[in-house]
Amino acid sequence: IQGKASDFTLDGKGYLLGSNVLLNARMYNYSPIALNLDAQNLKIEEILHLLSYPSYAKGFLNAQAKISAQNLKPDGNIIIKLDTSYIN
DSSP states (O other): OEEETTEEEEEEEEEETTEEEEEEEEEETTEEEEEEEEEEEEEHHHHHHHTTOOOOEEEEEEEEEEEEEETTEEEEEEEEEEEEEEEO
Protein backbone atom coordinates (compact mmCIF):
# COMPACT_ATOMS: atom_id res chain seq x y z
CA ILE A 1 0.00 0.00 0.00
CA GLN A 2 1.36 3.40 -0.97
CA GLY A 3 -0.19 6.78 -0.23
CA LYS A 4 -2.63 8.21 2.28
CA ALA A 5 -6.19 7.13 3.14
CA SER A 6 -7.80 9.39 0.53
CA ASP A 7 -5.34 8.65 -2.28
CA PHE A 8 -3.49 5.34 -2.46
CA THR A 9 -2.47 2.42 -4.62
CA LEU A 10 -2.62 -1.19 -3.51
CA ASP A 11 -0.78 -4.10 -5.11
CA GLY A 12 -1.26 -7.45 -3.47
CA LYS A 13 -0.59 -11.07 -4.17
CA GLY A 14 -1.00 -13.87 -1.69
CA TYR A 15 -2.84 -16.88 -0.37
CA LEU A 16 -6.28 -16.25 1.17
CA LEU A 17 -9.10 -18.63 2.07
CA GLY A 18 -7.55 -21.52 0.16
CA SER A 19 -6.80 -19.52 -2.98
CA ASN A 20 -4.07 -17.53 -4.65
CA VAL A 21 -5.39 -13.97 -4.89
CA LEU A 22 -4.17 -11.06 -7.03
CA LEU A 23 -5.35 -7.50 -6.26
CA ASN A 24 -4.45 -4.13 -7.77
CA ALA A 25 -6.43 -1.05 -6.75
CA ARG A 26 -6.20 2.73 -7.00
CA MET A 27 -8.21 5.16 -4.86
CA TYR A 28 -8.34 8.90 -5.47
CA ASN A 29 -10.25 11.32 -3.24
CA TYR A 30 -11.87 8.32 -1.48
CA SER A 31 -13.24 7.02 -4.82
CA PRO A 32 -12.12 3.82 -6.54
CA ILE A 33 -10.67 4.67 -9.94
CA ALA A 34 -9.16 1.26 -10.71
CA LEU A 35 -9.64 -2.26 -9.41
CA ASN A 36 -8.35 -5.56 -10.75
CA LEU A 37 -9.11 -8.68 -8.73
CA ASP A 38 -8.57 -12.34 -9.50
CA ALA A 39 -9.55 -14.83 -6.80
CA GLN A 40 -10.14 -18.39 -7.97
CA ASN A 41 -11.40 -21.29 -5.84
CA LEU A 42 -11.93 -19.47 -2.55
CA LYS A 43 -13.18 -22.11 -0.12
CA ILE A 44 -16.73 -21.31 0.99
CA GLU A 45 -16.29 -23.12 4.31
CA GLU A 46 -13.24 -20.95 5.10
CA ILE A 47 -15.21 -17.78 4.23
CA LEU A 48 -17.99 -18.88 6.61
CA HIS A 49 -15.44 -19.68 9.34
CA LEU A 50 -13.82 -16.23 8.94
CA LEU A 51 -17.28 -14.66 9.40
CA SER A 52 -17.90 -16.87 12.49
CA TYR A 53 -20.71 -18.83 10.81
CA PRO A 54 -21.16 -22.60 10.96
CA SER A 55 -20.12 -24.56 7.88
CA TYR A 56 -23.53 -24.41 6.16
CA ALA A 57 -22.00 -24.96 2.72
CA LYS A 58 -18.93 -26.39 1.05
CA GLY A 59 -17.62 -25.54 -2.37
CA PHE A 60 -15.77 -22.79 -4.16
CA LEU A 61 -16.28 -19.15 -5.04
CA ASN A 62 -14.51 -17.53 -7.99
CA ALA A 63 -14.38 -13.74 -8.28
CA GLN A 64 -12.96 -11.58 -11.04
CA ALA A 65 -13.28 -7.80 -11.20
CA LYS A 66 -12.03 -5.20 -13.62
CA ILE A 67 -13.13 -1.65 -12.88
CA SER A 68 -11.75 1.63 -14.17
CA ALA A 69 -12.98 5.21 -13.90
CA GLN A 70 -13.49 8.05 -16.33
CA ASN A 71 -13.89 11.46 -14.64
CA LEU A 72 -14.02 9.71 -11.23
CA LYS A 73 -17.04 7.60 -12.30
CA PRO A 74 -16.24 3.89 -11.85
CA ASP A 75 -17.32 1.49 -14.60
CA GLY A 76 -16.50 -2.16 -15.14
CA ASN A 77 -17.45 -5.77 -14.62
CA ILE A 78 -17.46 -8.15 -11.70
CA ILE A 79 -18.01 -11.86 -12.24
CA ILE A 80 -18.77 -14.08 -9.26
CA LYS A 81 -19.25 -17.82 -9.71
CA LEU A 82 -20.37 -20.11 -6.93
CA ASP A 83 -19.90 -23.90 -7.11
CA THR A 84 -21.31 -25.78 -4.14
CA SER A 85 -20.90 -29.43 -3.30
CA TYR A 86 -22.89 -29.28 -0.06
CA ILE A 87 -25.54 -26.92 1.36
CA ASN A 88 -27.20 -27.42 4.74
